[in-house]
Amino acid sequence: MxxxxxxxxxxxxxxxxxxxxxxxxxxxxxHSVLVDTRALERVRERFDTEQAQALGRYLTNAxxxxxxxxxxxxxxxxxxxxxxxxxxxxxxxxxxxxxxxxxxxxxxxxxxxxxxxxxxxxxxxxxxxxxxxxxxxxxxxxxxxxxxxxxxxxxxxRKARPHRKAPVVLSTLETLLAVRPAEGHPGGVARRRDAVLLLTGFAGALRRSELAGLTFDDLALRTDPASGAPTLVVSLWATKTDQEGRAHQRVALPRGRHRATCPVCALADWSALVAVHRDGGAQAVRAHLESLGAPDPAPAHSCQQLRGIDLADGANRPLLPGVDRHGRLAQRPMTTKAVGNLVKRYAARAGLNPDDFGGHSLRAGFATQAALGGATDREIMRQGRWTNAQTVHDYIRTANPLEDNAVTRLGL
Structure with a gap:
């Protein structure tokens, strides 16, 4: 089911x-509204049904x-x-x-x-x-x-400025992570999956569609040569600006400074649970979560023990599957709409206005927080895969309107 x-x-x-x-x-x-069915019928007459179906499939996927x-x-x-x-x-x-x-x-x-x-x-x-x-x-x-x-x-x-979602900066991200479901069963399933969604979306500056489309096969583990810490590399195939996947864009997610906001630790916890589900199903997941003791108030990093992505086995397993209120994992991934609604739901739980937030808040939050941290335009554009510097400048002005601004030299 x-x-x-x-x-x-x-x-x-x-x-x-x-x-x-x-x-x-x-x-x-x-589903054929954007495909000329009469042309396909002519192909069927001149060639055969199988060739017409193949042509229609590729035209649909354009x-x-x-x-x-x-x-x-x-x-x-x-x-x-x-x-x-x-x-x-x-x-x-x-x-x-x-x-x-x-x-x-x-x-x-x-x-x-x-x-x-x-x-x-x-x-x-x-x-x-x-x-x-x-x-x-x-x-x-x-x-x-x-x-x-x-x-x-x-x-x-209608010259109104487009309504932009509020960015999820680091302090907001920590607030959202704090209102996830409690450990144990069934809340522990969504707790782990949603940590991956929030931290990966934020650190990777990912769009909703990119998050929803990720599979475990898109992930690879690397070692930072400078620190020896694990680094998660996420391959993005078709994206909004590269729908044919020609650029084969990648983003790197380093080990976080703190355990609670470490995207690699979040993946380690989540992949361990998904592996339990793969091997034993829903009952094994329930038993695993119920066997865990009380949460450690100051947990150590779990990503250091991560040796590879065991679930990257060619099965095209979704990284972020649907999870129902009973803690059961779906076989299909979350929708892009569900990604945005999840951010809204956590914002409401945290006492924020959910209308101010959405799926784009994670990507906007990355750019805003990076600007606050002193990152250059080039650095922000590289991780976020922006090609227009003006977009990044808008985020920087949102983060600090006095940055690189002559008004600070007026001597007021």
Missing amino acids: HTTDPDDTPAPRDQIALPPPVRARLEHPD QSPATLRAYRADWTAFGAWCLTEQRTSLPADPVDVAVYLAACAEQRTPDGTGWALAPATLERRSAAIAAVHGAHGLDSPTRAEVVRMTLRGIRRT
């Missing part, structure tokens, strides 16, 4: 009211799963609007697309206090319409000047 995090349930969609047939399509999307999900939902919303307004969605008239985007821009939140859709969301909806037309060999209506001018007008009208 597969189990999942309670946060894996779908969130309500901020879309226009949809007719029941369209709503059903949205909940059970057509986009990341998150992008595909977003585009499918966006296309279904546009199709619903066209159905209501008696317009044609494929091929769409540029004026119809412009009117649709303008209508979406006018939508308000249920309480009427704000806009329902951000300009970035409307630009993504425009991109989804373009992608579906392109997949079917049709000219994109979004290239028309009327659509481009409409989007430009929306951006100029």
Whole structure:
């Protein structure tokens, strides 16, 4: 039986009211919406079914799963609007697309206090319409000047600064770690997994999608030649800025100064428990946790005894699987949404406003804390894999607005 995090349930969609047939399509999307099925049928006629299926599989994988999900939902919303307004969605008239985007821009939140859709969301909806037309060999209506001018007008009208999640700096991270479930069963399972998630996401400056996609096979243990301490090297294959995995990006996570915030110790504790589950199942995990004594108030590092990643055995085992309230591990990984909700949940437990935090808070927290610690732009960009220095400068200004600022020389 597969189990999942309670946060894996779908969130309500901020879309226009949809007719029941369209709503059903949205909940059970057509996975070929970005693939020209007529072209595949011609391949099937000219070659065979197996070759058509192979081509369709690779065409589908041309986009990341998150992008595909977003585009499918966006296309279904546009199709619903066209159905209501008696317009044609494929091929769409540029004026119809412009009117649709303008209508979406006018939508308000249920309480009427704000806009329902951000300009970035409307630009993504425009991109989804373009992608579906392109997949079917049709000219994109979004290239028309009327659509481009409409989007430009929306951006100029809605000049609000994007709402950014608060960074999880080191002090906040320690607070979140302190409110994890208690040791023992069943809380000890989530306690160990969530330590890996928080510390790896923070020290590695990882995105939600990168965290959710990690497997034990992506991990390797190295020894720091200067100190002899273990260092965890995480391989990132497909990322937001390298979706084809050509750069084969890696991040290094060193041994922490303190046991409670050491990402390598967190991995050692978690991998030991996952190995118990692999060998004996849920009952063995329960027995193992119940056999542990009272927690040591000043525990020593456990990473020094880590000799390798035993679970990196080619099984593609998720590093962060779902865990239910009974402490049972799922076979599938956490979703990106569950990663963000986990940070929010711990923020709420710690007495913080959960709306201020999310999955990006760990990555933002790394950059902010590194800037506070005196790290250079180059050092921050290397670990976070940023290619735009302006992004890093925004984090540095957040961390210390007086850093490298001429205002300090005014003699006030």
